[in-house]
Amino acid sequence: MEWMAWTLPTAAFFSSIAVLLVVMTVWEIRSPCVERKGFLPITTTRGDRLFIGLLGSAYLHLMVLGLTSWPLWIASVLALLWLALVLRWG
Amino acid sequence: MNKVPNNKAWWLVLPVFLLVAFSAIVPMMTVVNYSVQDIFDASTRFFVGADWYKQVLQDSRLHDSLLRQFIFSACVLLIEIPLGIAIALCMPTKGRWVSVCLIVLAIPLLIPWNVVGTIWQIFGRADIGLMGWALNALGFDYNYAANTMDAWVTVLVMDVWHWTSLVALLCYSGLRAIPDVYYQAARIDRATPWAVFRYIQLPKMKSVLLIAVLLRFMDSFMIYTEPFVLTGGGPGNATTFLSQTLTQMAVGQFDLGPAAAFSLVYFLIILLVSWLFYTAMTHADQNR
Amino acid sequence: MNIRKRVVLALFIVFLLVPIYWLLNMSFKSNTEILGGLTLWPQDFTLANYQVIFTDPSWYQGYLNSLYYVCLNTLISLLVALPAAYAFSRYRFLGDKHLFFWLLTNRMAPPAVFLLPFFQLYSSIGLFDTHIAVALAHCLFSVPLAVWILEGFISGVPKEIDETAYIDGYSFPKFFVKIFIPLIGSGIGVTAFFCFMFSWVELLLARTLTSVNAKPIAAVMTRTVSASGIDWGVLAAAGVLTILPGVLVIWFVRNHVAKGFALGRV
Numbered sequence: 001m002e003w004m005a006w007t008l009p010t011a012a013f014f015s016s017i018a019v020l021l022v023v024m025t026v027w028e029i030r031s032p033c034v035e036r037k038g039f040l041p042i043t044t045t046r047g048d049r050l051f052i053g054l055l056g057s058a059y060l061h062l063m064v065l066g067l068t069s070w071p072l073w074i075a076s077v078l079a080l081l082w083l084a085l086v087l088r089w090g
Numbered sequence: 091m092n093k094v095p096n097n098k099a100w101w102l103v104l105p106v107f108l109l110v111a112f113s114a115i116v117p118m119m120t121v122v123n124y125s126v127q128d129i130f131d132a133s134t135r136f137f138v139g140a141d142w143y144k145q146v147l148q149d150s151r152l153h154d155s156l157l158r159q160f161i162f163s164a165c166v167l168l169i170e171i172p173l174g175i176a177i178a179l180c181m182p183t184k185g186r187w188v189s190v191c192l193i194v195l196a197i198p199l200l201i202p203w204n205v206v207g208t209i210w211q212i213f214g215r216a217d218i219g220l221m222g223w224a225l226n227a228l229g230f231d232y233n234y235a236a237n238t239m240d241a242w243v244t245v246l247v248m249d250v251w252h253w254t255s256l257v258a259l260l261c262y263s264g265l266r267a268i269p270d271v272y273y274q275a276a277r278i279d280r281a282t283p284w285a286v287f288r289y290i291q292l293p294k295m296k297s298v299l300l301i302a303v304l305l306r307f308m309d310s311f312m313i314y315t316e317p318f319v320l321t322g323g324g325p326g327n328a329t330t331f332l333s334q335t336l337t338q339m340a341v342g343q344f345d346l347g348p349a350a351a352f353s354l355v356y357f358l359i360i361l362l363v364s365w366l367f368y369t370a371m372t373h374a375d376q377n378r
Numbered sequence: 379m380n381i382r383k384r385v386v387l388a389l390f391i392v393f394l395l396v397p398i399y400w401l402l403n404m405s406f407k408s409n410t411e412i413l414g415g416l417t418l419w420p421q422d423f424t425l426a427n428y429q430v431i432f433t434d435p436s437w438y439q440g441y442l443n444s445l446y447y448v449c450l451n452t453l454i455s456l457l458v459a460l461p462a463a464y465a466f467s468r469y470r471f472l473g474d475k476h477l478f479f480w481l482l483t484n485r486m487a488p489p490a491v492f493l494l495p496f497f498q499l500y501s502s503i504g505l506f507d508t509h510i511a512v513a514l515a516h517c518l519f520s521v522p523l524a525v526w527i528l529e530g531f532i533s534g535v536p537k538e539i540d541e542t543a544y545i546d547g548y549s550f551p552k553f554f555v556k557i558f559i560p561l562i563g564s565g566i567g568v569t570a571f572f573c574f575m576f577s578w579v580e581l582l583l584a585r586t587l588t589s590v591n592a593k594p595i596a597a598v599m600t601r602t603v604s605a606s607g608i609d610w611g612v613l614a615a616a617g618v619l620t621i622l623p624g625v626l627v628i629w630f631v632r633n634h635v636a637k638g639f640a641l642g643r644v
Binding site: 107109118121176189200204218314 | 383384386387390391393394395396397398400401404412413416418454457458459461462464465466467468469470471472474475477479481482483484485486487488489492493494495496498499514515517518521522525575578579580581582595596599600610613614617620621623624625627628629632633
Binding site: 003004006009010013014042055058059061062066072 | 119120123124126127129135137139140143144147148355358361362365369373
């Protein structure tokens with residue numbers, strides 16, 4: 001495992017992704033979701049919206065890093081807002 | 091086909107999942123780990139946060155090769171898709187020539203990628219290659235190792251040679267799926283060949299064309315071996331595409347952090363574009 | 379109109395074949411003839427280049443290594459992809475669509491920077507420089523492709539066949555092996571062809587994961603080029619020999635190959 005060069009932040013990052021997947025699975029078993037159409041141009045399920053949200057968040061972080069000199073936490077706040085927006089109304 | 095809901099099907103998928111996860115997730119995690127650290131050797135490394143991402147996103151060398159990559163992929167798609175459709179329309183529909191055509195078309199796809207590079211390396215040389223010799227004999231000053239434009243054109247022609255067949259074969263199988271009745275109806279209506287193409291053939295080819303665009307985009311965006319063998323990325327940096335810049339950084343200079351950071355950015359670009367294509371494709375399938 | 383079509387097709391086929399002819403032509407020439415001047419066909423025909431390859435173990439061993447891991451990869455891919463493709467085409471289960479897309483993304487990962495982690499991963503489990511390591515690494519892109527193609531073919535088989543078999547008292551494994559696999563024989567053939575093809579043409583991973591014992595032919599070629607100047611004749615002969623297995627394999631699936639290229643989806 002030494003060669004994988006783990007650090008605390010990345011370990012936390014991957015754990016939270018794993019937890020997120022487990023939560024989504026449990027939620028899906030408890031109350032299966034139906035496809036719906038929000039402000040996105042396609043019908044989506046809950047999992048689709050999560051994926052779109054996460055991908056968008058990644059791009060938001062990159063944009064803040066590449067185009068501005070703002071600190072990174074601003075990007076994280078924006079990403080959380082975006083995630084909530086997509087999950088709720090996407 | 092309406093599918094039966096059945097979560098036990100996971101047991102059938104599990105082997106695939108484990109096999110792919112082993113080769114996909116562990117290296118992916120490692121790359122993420124590399125991208126946030128400054129690595130000197132196996133035991134000396136420091137956490138640097140998002141610095142590499144910042145550096146990489148503002149690095150002009152990577153911007154250049156990203157731009158070259160986009161131009162290259164766009165050229166590849168613009169040439170290969172129409173040409174592939176044209177070839178597919180020209181292919182015979184029955185008789186023994188069908189098999190011959192299919193096999194000949196498939197040959198370039200079956201050649202190892204570095205051999206493709208070697209073939210064109212030889213073919214384009216002015217002293218021992220037919221193409222280089224012929225072009226020079228016709229009065230062009232052609233030298234793919236020294237002239238930027240020539241190198242570009244050679245790499246592009248090589249890619250067209252290598253992959254147009256894939257598009258052609260895909261479109262051909264799409265065309266074969268059109269029932270004869272459609273053509274008969276078109277003949278009764280005295281439809282022009284263009285109308286037949288526009289309203290019968292093109293809609294039927296839509297789903298295979300999406301596959302073709304998806305595969306060609308992904309592969310041309312990751313092209314490495316062929317230009318590496320043919321031009322070595324030169325002259326200068328004219329044909330150094332993304333993969334090669336990354337390999338130079340990671341293996342040549344051992345700049346693991348920046349290389350890992352950029353490869354993740356690279357992956358995100360491909361992921362987004364491919365997701366768009368894939369979503370379009372599945373929606374086209376549903377609407378059929 | 380028909381004439382014009384034939385001319386276009388013929389021109390394209392000539393464009394495809396001329397570079398290959400040039401390679402073939404060179405492989406039958408001696409080096410002095412190659413460098414001496416441009417000749418459209420071999421003036422003094424020689425098999426010496428092929429002789430070099432078939433007598434030198436470092437050359438022909440490369441072919442055997444490549445064939446070995448490619449076959450291994452094809453076998454593994456088919457074995458795991460068949461049940462999975464069946465599941466994807468017949469059942470709806472938790473996260474099926476996302477799983478399918480995730481499988482596809484693995485074909486998108488740029489291999490260049492995953493080389494080092496791959497190298498370390500396979501070294502750490504003691505598989506470095508073995509055929510199985512290359513076969514497993516190639517599964518990363520051949521398995522998703524195999525699932526994709528097979529799913530297309532399996533969806534073409536009506537579901538009533540499964541149901542009838544279950545009513546007749548077949549268990550799932552028995553039904554799968556005895557009835558289902560013969561039904562999609564052509565699909566399996568095409569899938570095997572694609573796994574073979576993608577594993578055969580890949581160089582980057584194969585070269586990284588091997589050093590001596592499992593060195594693929596493609597890597598042998600690059601090394602020989604850089605070592606002793608360039609032996610054009612032998613290089614061309616080796617190139618010709620890498621084309622042959624593909625041509626042989628495609629002969630068997632020629633009637634289904636077009637459908638396979640459309641991932642069984644037309």
